[in-house]
Amino acid sequence: MSMESTTTGAPAASKRRYFLRYLSAALIVLVLAVSVGLSRPKNLRILHLRFSLPPRGTFFHKVFVFLKQASNSKQTLIPISQPMSQNQPCLLWMAPFLSGGGYSSEAWSYISALHHYNLRKPSFRLGIYQHGDLESLEFWEGLPQDARELAVALYRTGCAFNETIVVCHSEPGAWNPPLFDTTPCPPAAYDSFMAVIGRTMFETDSVNEEHVKRCNRMDYVWVPTEFHVNTFVNSGVEAKKVVKVVQAVDVSFFDPSKYQALDLNSVGQLILGSGLRKENVFVFLSVFKWEYRKGWDVLLSAYLKEFSGDDDVVLYLLTNPYHSDRNFGNKIVDFVRNSGLEKPVGGWAPIYVMEAHIAQAEFPRLYRSANAFVLPSRGEGWGRPLVEAMAMSLPVIATNWSGPTEYLTEENGYPLTVDRMSEVTQGPFKGHFWAEPSADHLRVLMRHIMSDVEDGKRKGMKAREDMIKHFSPEIVARIVTNAVQAVVDNSI
Numbered sequence: 004m005s006m007e008s009t010t011t012g013a014p015a016a017s018k019r020r021y022f023l024r025y026l027s028a029a030l031i032v033l034v035l036a037v038s039v040g041l042s043r044p045k046n047l048r049i050l051h052l053r054f055s056l057p058p059r060g061t062f063f064h065k066v067f068v069f070l071k072q073a074s075n076s077k078q079t080l081i082p083i084s085q086p087m088s089q090n091q092p093c094l095l096w097m098a099p100f101l102s103g104g105g106y107s108s109e110a111w112s113y114i115s116a117l118h119h120y121n122l123r124k125p126s127f128r129l130g131i132y133q134h135g136d137l138e139s140l141e142f143w144e145g146l147p148q149d150a151r152e153l154a155v156a157l158y159r160t161g162c163a164f165n166e167t168i169v170v171c172h173s174e175p176g177a178w179n180p181p182l183f184d185t186t187p188c189p190p191a192a193y194d195s196f197m198a199v200i201g202r203t204m205f206e207t208d209s210v211n212e213e214h215v216k217r218c219n220r221m222d223y224v225w226v227p228t229e230f231h232v233n234t235f236v237n238s239g240v241e242a243k244k245v246v247k248v249v250q251a252v253d254v255s256f257f258d259p260s261k262y263q264a265l266d267l268n269s270v271g272q273l274i275l276g277s278g279l280r281k282e283n284v285f286v287f288l289s290v291f292k293w294e295y296r297k298g299w300d301v302l303l304s305a306y307l308k309e310f311s312g313d314d315d316v317v318l319y320l321l322t323n324p325y326h327s328d329r330n331f332g333n334k335i336v337d338f339v340r341n342s343g344l345e346k347p348v349g350g351w352a353p354i355y356v357m358e359a360h361i362a363q364a365e366f367p368r369l370y371r372s373a374n375a376f377v378l379p380s381r382g383e384g385w386g387r388p389l390v391e392a393m394a395m396s397l398p399v400i401a402t403n404w405s406g407p408t409e410y411l412t413e414e415n416g417y418p419l420t421v422d423r424m425s426e427v428t429q430g431p432f433k434g435h436f437w438a439e440p441s442a443d444h445l446r447v448l449m450r451h452i453m454s455d456v457e458d459g460k461r462k463g464m465k466a467r468e469d470m471i472k473h474f475s476p477e478i479v480a481r482i483v484t485n486a487v488q489a490v491v492d493n494s495i
Contacts, residue, residue: 093162116476130160135173145362276353312350
């Protein structure tokens with residue numbers, strides 16, 4: 004996203020010419036980064052990636068400062084990829100587009116939906132900028148080619164500050180001034196823009212005092228569920244600023260009719276149980292970061308208590324580190340050893356961990372390879388893998404609290420009972436409360452869904468219907484467009 008102010012005098016003109024030359028070079032590098040293959044050295048590909056959407060501290064950050072300080076308020080657009088229109092505002096979406104993870108995938112779903120909706124019903128110019136987290140080369144190279152091409156196109160959008168609505172899609176600690184090293188959002192003074200919107204969420208029952216202050220500095224705060232509307236307002240965020248804007252899931256990309264199942268034998272490492280795969284085995288799948296909040300301990304305990312090697316069942320885990328190493332096999336073995344679980348007569352029910360990187364483009368095939376998806380989390384902001392699995396017509400078991408309450412029902416899935424609320428004892432949410440899902444109820448649900456396959460299929464079909472009806476890109480793009488128009492109307 005590029006912006007420029009009109010100023011007078013040779014020094015300002017020189018700076019603008021230098022900026023345009025640098026911008027052109029950066030765009031060339033970005034195009035190269037899209038097409039660069041695995042044959043290039045990894046450090047070179049990382050350099051390309053960082054040039055594409057540079058972090059704080061680069062020349063682009065200095066450009067933002069230079070533009071902020073420009074004295075002439077008649078700002079103009081550098082028309083690179085989209086024509087200038089005085090009647091159309093600009094929407095700059097700043098998010099961890101190159102990082103992977105929850106906020107990243109959410110941001111991608113929003114901008115993809117908005118881009119295609121805006122092509123048919125243009126109402127604003129759309130631009131993107133990297134913000135909020137470190138870049139991940141594996142994530143970028145795992146994106147579908149059309150997504151990377153879209154990133155290039157939207158990165159080239161240029162708008163003037165006073166025509167721009169900025170969306171800061173990240174946790175409030177990344178907002179200007181950021182509490183860690185990231186591109187500030189908004190990239191200049193708050194009042195330089197038409198409006199500044201924070202798009203965020205939390206996985207606990209409240210918002211801490213510092214984040215409440217940061218939310219109240221925004222013109223609006225978009226949250227994905229009614230659960231968050233209540234927790235944010237109850238924590239002290241001004242009610243008039245809090246707007247529910249649900250999350251999209253790409254029901255065309257996540258369409259089970261388009262894919263063959265992924266060969267799980269090629270990506271999974273056996274951790275417990277026998278490696279002898281039976282015919283017609285029932286596959287449970289779980290996708291999560293290796294953190295306590297995700298309830299991996301509840302899942303392992305329930306699964307290993309309910310099933311044994313005599314059952315035609317297997318559990319596959321796709322996980323990644325969260326402030327830890329990648330030795331998930333040892334972590335699982337240590338958990339079993341220290342939990343007091345007794346090994347069944349028939350031996351442990353098998354558990355596999357997927358050690359190989361699964362590219363984003365392969366996720367539909369991953370879901371296609373499973374019979375059911377399970378995630379007994381203690382709290383979710385939204386639950387991206389849950390809605391992706393539901394779009395793929397998988398029956399889903401998930402904790403009946405926080406984000407999933409926006410879309411998971413008894414008709415389209417298996418809500419997991421909460422035993423009690425527990426206090427968070429460490430980390431950034433220390434002192435907050437989240438849910439303790441029932442391990443006993445999880446055992447019942449997993450046994451039921453394995454035994455009554457047809458019931459699971461019916462709920463899976465209903466889940467996809469609900470994703471299409473309420474959370475498809477077309478539906479959510481319309482919701483966001485209406486919310487943007489409301490912001491424009493209120494700023495006039």
